[in-house]
Amino acid sequence: MMELFRNPNYDFLGKAKYFIAFSVVVLVAGCISMVVRGFNLGVDFAGGTKLTVRFVSPPDENQIREALRKGGYAPDKVVIQRTGKQLSQTDRNEVFINTPQTEADVDGDKRKITAALQQHYGTPIPPDKLDVNLIGAATLADRLTELDVLDLKKTLPPGEAEKEYRRFAEHVIQVRDAAGGTLADLKAVPLAGFDAKMGEALEKAAAIGAFNVVSAEIVGPQVGKDLRNRAIIVTIVACIGMLFFIAFRFEWIYGVAAVIAVIHDVLITLGLFSLFQWEISLTFIAAMLTLVGYSMNDTIVIFDRVREQLAQRRRDDIAKVTNDAINQTLSRTVITSGLTLLSVLALVLFGGDVLRSFSLALLVGIIFGTYSSVAIAGPILLWWKRYLEQRQRKTSSEATAPVRTGEEKPARQRAKSASVRS
């Protein structure tokens, strides 16, 4: 059989102080950064407006900045970003425009930015025509019906004209969306299945604008705060729930150790996001929840083995037993983490911008989730067990009890954990 490790015997717990030192350094650096630099919060948490705008042809960022400046946006307030990869034509035509809320109405900035871009870009749309790149099917259908170039209202039974125009309007919008959100030419809309004069009707009703606002995220300042607070509270409650369950299945120290390891992972991920100023968006919450689940899973697998081994080898040194348990599960740990890591890596590389914040958080989280099970949860468990053993020994010698009881007690302590096993 193919094996990654043959009887691995690494002294993980012996190196615990180096692990802890490393963790402390990363944690402190992260915490300092969180306090000093804070986070690069996306619209979801900070509030504001984020528009994804697709142009008919690749836009120039300086032009957009200029357009917005004329529209009343100070250049240092607006963030204009290109999408990360420039693989496809739609990527090249797309920009994100990000601004804090400047209008009294939450959705005021969307209108203002759209108007500013319209003002600046391309041939102006005649006032009697709709911009086909900015409207929905319902609006277009209304206008087509109103103009009634085909005289359908006279020739068709009542109501049928509206239906026919509606069908055509939906077709046009569908073609537009299939083309990536913008039409470059009205003549490019295929007329198969429709009256040839529909093309004429469309040209009467609409014109081509330079861009389409394909998505808008508008978040009021209070919403972001609520969302963040709820996420934090619910995560804490979930952690407490898991702590109790683990305490019930194992012993309470296992639960405490596992939860500390999880908190460690969350803090480190937050710290790294602050250090590198990666953007934190709504999906980040999902990533954090995944990370909590993953880290917990990993820790429990190791703890399960520790519990089993402690029950079997009552007379062995606890440190040795715990370390062996980690080694015995090592190939599982490496295989599972490696596989999950690779599929998350695929998400980072090919998952697109919407998932970027999510997949990056997961990537960091899985690395540290695996690490913390060995480097944080293991040592905490071991130290507590050792502390208990020492205290037992001390109290038993003070009580001038027979020496035997000192050995029996910790054994019983271990047996207790074994007896909980189902």
Place this chain on the structure above:
Amino acid sequence: MRENVLQRAVVILLVTLGCLYVTLIGWRAPRLDDFTSLDQIRKNLAANIKLGLDLKGGSYLVMQVMVDEALKKMTDDNAEKAKALLENIGITVKEAKSLSATQMAVTIADAGRSAEARDKILEDLGKSEWTSSLSGDTLTFTLVERVAQVYRQRAVEQAMLIIENRINAFGVAEPTLQRYGAEQNHQILLQLPGVDDPERVKKTLVLESNLELRPVDGTYRVYATLEEARSVIGGRTDVEALPLDEREEEVLDEDGHPLPQRKRQPQPDAPTQYLIVSKTPIIVGRDLRDAFASSGSVDGEGSYRIIFKLKDEAAKKFAEWTGQNIGKGLAIVLNGRIKSAPTIRGQIRDTGEITGNFTKTSAEDLALVLRSGALPARIVYLEERTVGPSLGADSIRQGVAASVAGLVFIMLFMVLYYRLSGLNAILSLILNLLMLVAVMVMLGAVLTLPGIAGVILTIGMAVDSNVLIFERIREELRAGKPVLNAVELGFDKAFVTILDTHVTTVVSSLILFVFGTGPIRGFAVTLLAGLLANIFTATFVSKTMFGYVLSRSERPATLSI
């Protein structure tokens, strides 16, 4: 281990078929084209696997009902009512006004009768709803907080009802409207799949309509300026001058329809004219039973009007009034402007109509607003997300491509590393995903972007379960146990771990589902479905497959793992 392989295989087959059926067809009897037409299969899948707005495209609006405005209005009304009440029993009121949304003060001239006044007002307002305090000649009434909460909730419910009516009339497929966040936030979440211009929807939602039918005072006379009209009114307080949108000396027939006659074309730049009307309406908006837009009024094609029908009670009153006032003018007042003021020719029973410069859209919108009434309080938008269908499609494509790439890699590794047993893991993984989808379909749950995160964690845990089992079996084999024993022990020992990890995660995802909102819930639902499926596939299915392989020889000496 080797026993009951056939029975177990049948169970697995049934589960698989059931899941396939639910996913491909759903909760209904199959039709032939469910299997033959690729187009129909695609349609079924799209209908069964519900995608969230972030994947499908659409609008997502969070709004807050300003409930205290509704309360303020109620308190204002109560203050006025209290004043009238006291004056009825001969107590002179110096001032009656609301102090806040839930508090009002009544100052009376005769401080000696304050106790009597207080009792009278409390009796009318309801003793259990209001508390009162007395200082000198001023009575202060406060709405009990518990009751105020009830009124606030009622305002939100009413707003939701009205929004629902308006959205339904708008013709959006599968809109969802629900309370959002904590109850005391008074927030509403509206999701409109496929709508990418929310501006139009928002316009329909905030349309106010305050429709009143009021008598034109005295003889029908139009005034050119407000001043002129006011000088005619003089000191009277029962009438007021309102701007007239279109001067139409129409005559209504018995059904309330204007008789066809020559009409003056409204001139766009004509100065506003005024009409003196009574302040007391005969009919108000809530007396309406129905209202709808209709095309082809007297102006000919292309123009729209709104026809309304009255409720029984109001119709009686209306018939009585019109019967007594034949020849007089009736002003149709909408939001403080007279839309038209036809002359009554005969008694009108329960139908009337509003004409004016309406287009199809504006007529339909107004009819809709008349039908559903006005919102009880203002709505403020807190959050608005619009995802264009093209962007949603991009997210799906990229997310799915990445997941498939990851999945393929995992499968390749499993086969290379665990050889034939890896194949076993792959089959359980595929069945796991199928079950996950089927459970989602059964629950009617919606797949969102955070949901995909849940799927990824499920895949991770499914692979982990298999790795745990296989590593255990390998350990036992290394320890020199015979194959059959090793497999048995491997499953038994790994089962404890799998149960512990899964139940822990189930505990946390249940908490996330119960207490979480929006994205957190989407994540929790998928994860829960995945975990339950995984316990089944990792232990039952995988074990059965091992059982089958091992049952083929009497004493299997080797295992491909």
